[in-house]
Amino acid sequence: MLVLGIESSCDETAAAVVRDGREILSSVVHSQVREHAAFGGVVPEIAARNHLMWLPPLVREALARAKISHGDLACIAVTRGPGLIGALLTGVQFAKGLSLAWNCPLVGVNHLEGHLAAARLEHPDIEPPFIGLVVSGGHTSLYRAREWGEYDLLGSTRDDAAGEAFDKVAKVCGLGYPGGAVVDRLARQGDPARVKFRRPMPGKDNLEFSFSGLKTAVITRIGEMGGVPAGDELNHLLAGFQDAAAGALVKKTLAAARITGLKTAVVSGGVACNSRLRELMLAGADKSGVRVIFPSPALCADNAAMIAAAGSIAFERGRRDTLSMAAAARLPLEYRPAAGSGLA
Ligand code: KG4
Numbered sequence: 001m002l003v004l005g006i007e008s009s010c011d012e013t014a015a016a017v018v019r020d021g022r023e024i025l026s027s028v029v030h031s032q033v034r035e036h037a038a039f040g041g042v043v044p045e046i047a048a049r050n051h052l053m054w055l056p057p058l059v060r061e062a063l064a065r066a067k068i069s070h071g072d073l074a075c076i077a078v079t080r081g082p083g084l085i086g087a088l089l090t091g092v093q094f095a096k097g098l099s100l101a102w103n104c105p106l107v108g109v110n111h112l113e114g115h116l117a118a119a120r121l122e123h124p125d126i127e128p129p130f131i132g133l134v135v136s137g138g139h140t141s142l143y144r145a146r147e148w149g150e151y152d153l154l155g156s157t158r159d160d161a162a163g164e165a166f167d168k169v170a171k172v173c174g175l176g177y178p179g180g181a182v183v184d185r186l187a188r189q190g191d192p193a194r195v196k197f198r199r200p201m202p203g204k205d206n207l208e209f210s211f212s213g214l215k216t217a218v219i220t221r222i223g224e225m226g227g228v229p230a231g232d233e234l235n236h237l238l239a240g241f242q243d244a245a246a247g248a249l250v251k252k253t254l255a256a257a258r259i260t261g262l263k264t265a266v267v268s269g270g271v272a273c274n275s276r277l278r279e280l281m282l283a284g285a286d287k288s289g290v291r292v293i294f295p296s297p298a299l300c301a302d303n304a305a306m307i308a309a310a311g312s313i314a315f316e317r318g319r320r321d322t323l324s325m326a327a328a329a330r331l332p333l334e335y336r337p338a339a340g341s342g343l344a
């Protein structure tokens with residue numbers, strides 16, 4: 001079963017072909033980072049225009065690299081939300097056009113489920129139930145996956161997403177946009193014990209996150225230091241920030257595993273590339289007997305292979321969407337209320 005995945009929810013345009021929901025035959029991504037960098041953030045209109053330009057060549061390239069033709073496809077899986085509406089619409093309309101022209105079934109995919117399904121591409125044995133943590137520039141949410149397609153939201157951020165905090169700290173420090181990866185690289189050269197920040201914990205007995213206070217604490221500390229420090233001082237500051245942010249994510253994820261009794265966790269999304277998060281999570285999980293799966297960095301960041309993986313699962317379960325399927329800027333992953341779970 002060959003599935004074409006299409007992703008255009010934010011500033012990455014991507015197409016991929018996946019076989020049987022697990023094997024990547026091709027995966028191509030065009031990042032628009034350079035187009036948006038000058039504006040210090042993603043400009044929705046520019047994103048939509050770029051998707052329009054890149055979708056046709058990327059889909060052609062994905063099919064060519066997979067050495068297949070469109071007649072071999074079982075279905076077309078496309079991100080239908082959440083994300084920037086203009087960006088989503090270009091991908092959804094393009095996928096509908098292909099579906100009609102090629103007489104090929106269409107499956108709409110939730111981008112967040114895509115991030116979790118990415119785990120299956122390298123760990124084919126991964127099946128629910130598991131704890132899922134999606135940490136990206138737009139989301140920080142902890143789920144219990146009961147089944148593919150059935151999720152309980154255990155907690156999410158009350159303010160900034162984790163990636164947003166990394167990007168804002170990077171911006172304040174003059175490290176460009178998006179700065180998460182740069183913060184990570186510099187922090188690795190620093191000592192997290194030199195400039196300490198409190199791990200942001202909004203309440204003890206819940207699974208929620210908060211990152212805006214930590215970001216403000218970093219800005220305040222920079223003020224106390226008389227401005228953005230340079231060299232090792234900056235590295236220590238970033239190491240302290242990164243340690244606190246990663247620590248909070250680890251603590252809540254392992255608490256979710258403990259409360260639910262689940263022994264597997266999937267951590268995905270752009271921030272899951274973070275080296276300190278990986279280090280602390282794997283160490284903590286080892287101690288608590290939890291198996292944590294981090295997709296490799298290229299599959300944690302936005303890509304279309306994860307959309308094809310999630311689309312394959314839905315297609316196998318009989319899901320078919322029509323040409324009236326709408327893109328949705330807001331699209332919660334939790335379809336079912338957590339009735340009787342005691343966690344809601
Ligand atoms: O999943 P993603 O590619 O796009 C969204 O759906 O948001 O995530 C992008 C986010 C950005 O905020 C970026 O700064 C952050 O992931 N990021 C990182 C690292 N690599 C990317 N944050 C911390 N450490 C990293 N190594």
Ligand code: ZN
Nearest residue numbers: 136269270302
């Ligand atoms: Zn994403």
